[in-house]
Amino acid sequence: MADFDTIGKEFVKFYYATFDSARPNLSALYRDNSMLTFETQQTMGTAAILEKLTNLPFQNVEHKTDTVDCQPADEQGGILVLVTGALMTEGEQRPMSFVQTFHLKPEGQTYFVFNDIFRLVYPAA
Amino acid sequence: MADFDTIGKEFVKFYYATFDSARPNLSALYRDNSMLTFETQQTMGTAAILEKLTNLPFQNVEHKTDTVDCQPADEQGGILVLVTGALMTEGEQRPMSFVQTFHLKPEGQTYFVFNDIFRLVYPAA
Numbered sequence: 001m002a003d004f005d006t007i008g009k010e011f012v013k014f015y016y017a018t019f020d021s022a023r024p025n026l027s028a029l030y031r032d033n034s035m036l037t038f039e040t041q042q043t044m045g046t047a048a049i050l051e052k053l054t055n056l057p058f059q060n061v062e063h064k065t066d067t068v069d070c071q072p073a074d075e076q077g078g079i080l081v082l083v084t085g086a087l088m089t090e091g092e093q094r095p096m097s098f099v100q101t102f103h104l105k106p107e108g109q110t111y112f113v114f115n116d117i118f119r120l121v122y123p124a125a
Numbered sequence: 126m127a128d129f130d131t132i133g134k135e136f137v138k139f140y141y142a143t144f145d146s147a148r149p150n151l152s153a154l155y156r157d158n159s160m161l162t163f164e165t166q167q168t169m170g171t172a173a174i175l176e177k178l179t180n181l182p183f184q185n186v187e188h189k190t191d192t193v194d195c196q197p198a199d200e201q202g203g204i205l206v207l208v209t210g211a212l213m214t215e216g217e218q219r220p221m222s223f224v225q226t227f228h229l230k231p232e233g234q235t236y237f238v239f240n241d242i243f244r245l246v247y248p249a250a
Contacts, residue, residue: 029180037194037207066247069162069239073228074199082162082226082242086249095249099224101207101242103198115196117207117226123248124211124220 008070008081011104011111016063023054029113037117049116058089063098077106078114084121097121133195133206134168136229141188142227148179154238162242174241183214188223202231203239209246 018025028040030046037052043052065085073080081102086095103115143150155161161178182190190210198205206227211220213222228240 026168035196037196067244069158069242069244071162071228071242073240075161080205080226080228080242082244084224084244084246096250097222097246099207099209099244099246101226102203103205103228103229115198115205117194117196117205119192119194119207119209119224121209121222121224124222 004072004079005070007111008079008102008104009068011102012068012083013080014066015102017066019053020062026050027052028029030116031107031112031114034113035115039119058091060090062088064088064095073103079104079111081098097123129197130195131147133204133227133229134193134229136204137193137206137208140227141190144178145187149175151175151178155241156232156237156239160239160240164244183216185211187213187218189213198228201246204229204236222248232241 012072015029027050030049032045034044034046034049036043036049038052041052043049060101063085067084069082071080085098085102087098088095098118100118100122102113104111107116110115127153127247129243141155152171152175156169157170159174161168166177168174168190188210190208192209193208196205206229210223210226212223223245225241225243227238229236230239
């Protein structure tokens with residue numbers, strides 16, 4: 001079995017590739033007890049999370065990750081991931097910095113997203 | 126018992142107040158199985174984490190938090206926290222954006238930091 005760092009980084013690659021090309025397919029990564037905080041809005045469960053993610057104001061988006069850090073979140077195989085990066089949306093000339101943390105939990109041979117918190121980051125000065 | 130959001134936000138307030146005024150006291154918040162990723166460097170255990178945090182290149186620092194988002198991390202009382210903010214260090218004219226995620230675990234009537242990942246965030250454009 002791959003180590004937490006490899007799994008976390010592969011997950012992140014798959015997550016943003018799916019987000020940017022086939023957003024509805026993200027549903028496979030959430031469960032009914034999954035939580036999403038997207039900016040100030042909190043949602044729970046696959047259906048509500050997908051509704052949120054597929055109805056964001058931008059339809060075309062490209063994520064570029066700058067850093068992906070992973071740690072084991074517990075002794076049952078959970079993985080904590082912190083991503084920093086930039087996203088470019090349609091109609092925006094400049095990329096925006098974002099940060100996202102995922103708490104992945106194992107389920108059989110795979111993983112799902114239990115916690116997901118997303119924030120845009122504005123320049124400090 | 127207070128809810129996860131109140132606990133997470135109080136923790137963050139206490140953490141940065143301690144960091145900025147009495148950094149060695151942060152040791153009370155870590156345990157021997159705690160993990161810290163500070164930029165690219167990984168450490169584990171109270172002693173190694175404190176050595177890292179007390180030997181950062183800056184001695185005087187002030188954290189300002191912009192956003193603090195919390196979610197329950199499991200059914201045992203764990204809390205996931207994502208912080209975005211700015212920090213001002215001695216000798217630097219401009220604040221730097223940072224992001225930090227904490228995974229807090231309950232221990233009796235209190236909490237300790239199990240996971241801690243810190244990254245500076247550079248402007249996307």
